Amino acid sequence: MKKNLGFLAVLAMCIMLFFSCDFFDSLTGEGEGNNTETEKNGDKGKEGNGNEYSSLISFDVGRKDTWGKVSYESLETGKRQKYTKLIIDEMNKYPNDFFTKIGLDIIIIGKNLKFEGTFRASVPDNGKKILFMGIRDDYTDDYLKHVFHHELNHYVEYHIWGSHRHDWEPWRKLFDGEGGGGELAYQNGENSNSMVYNPDLPGFLNYYSTLGQEEDRSEMIAFFLTEKGNKSFVEKAEKDNIFRQKSILLFEFYKDKFKYNLFDEYLLLIKDK
Numbered sequence: 001m002k003k004n005l006g007f008l009a010v011l012a013m014c015i016m017l018f019f020s021c022d023f024f025d026s027l028t029g030e031g032e033g034n035n036t037e038t039e040k041n042g043d044k045g046k047e048g049n050g051n052e053y054s055s056l057i058s059f060d061v062g063r064k065d066t067w068g069k070v071s072y073e074s075l076e077t078g079k080r081q082k083y084t085k086l087i088i089d090e091m092n093k094y095p096n097d098f099f100t101k102i103g104l105d106i107i108i109i110g111k112n113l114k115f116e117g118t119f120r121a122s123v124p125d126n127g128k129k130i131l132f133m134g135i136r137d138d139y140t141d142d143y144l145k146h147v148f149h150h151e152l153n154h155y156v157e158y159h160i161w162g163s164h165r166h167d168w169e170p171w172r173k174l175f176d177g178e179g180g181g182g183e184l185a186y187q188n189g190e191n192s193n194s195m196v197y198n199p200d201l202p203g204f205l206n207y208y209s210t211l212g213q214e215e216d217r218s219e220m221i222a223f224f225l226t227e228k229g230n231k232s233f234v235e236k237a238e239k240d241n242i243f244r245q246k247s248i249l250l251f252e253f254y255k256d257k258f259k260y261n262l263f264d265e266y267l268l269l270i271k272d273k
């Protein structure tokens, strides 16, 4: 790929993801986060058939969001089965009781999802206990999967910390990104490869991750849960000590709060490296 094409791809990805997730703290304020009660049985759900999650999926177009700024259309009936399966397959990567623990009641799948008139692939709404997912013809399946995990991490962080932009001290010590939050403008209609990996960016998977602690964590979890074999992720951890420390923090967090055993799997992956 030509250099400037690569740059454009990264830029487009950043813009795309940026407004699918940010500035919710400024809209919702603080204080909604409940400390998750930890522990109980945290078996991973991969072995399950996922049918238990069907009741969490809805195509209802009458749902109101916290801000009165979300809009979306009804997804065509013929597409519902496909996207139900796509989402449930991703849900099955989490422990069985994960969605109960984070207080997520429903995942709405619509099409042409917008926030304040701007297209989004997903909007996490802790206030209403909804994760909105928006389908568009130009969103690839891989992009939707990535965004699902990315936004779910924002939902998780808000649930735990009461903010979408929590300044987590141990992370801050390792984070030297640009920060800046959601100030980038978003152009309707952009689409891009949401998983542009940059092996040469110290401490980060990609440029988007540098834009805030929460984006860094959301990108890492999304990347880890969607990259087959985790080759790039492990390669980064192998040669980049800052990234490696952050990844261990992240997986420790999920293990501590949700008994999510990504941590142990990850340690095995990076063992002796």
Ligand SMILES: [Zn+2]
Pocket: 017, 018, 020, 021, 022, 150, 154, 214, 215, 218
């Ligand atoms: Zn985000």
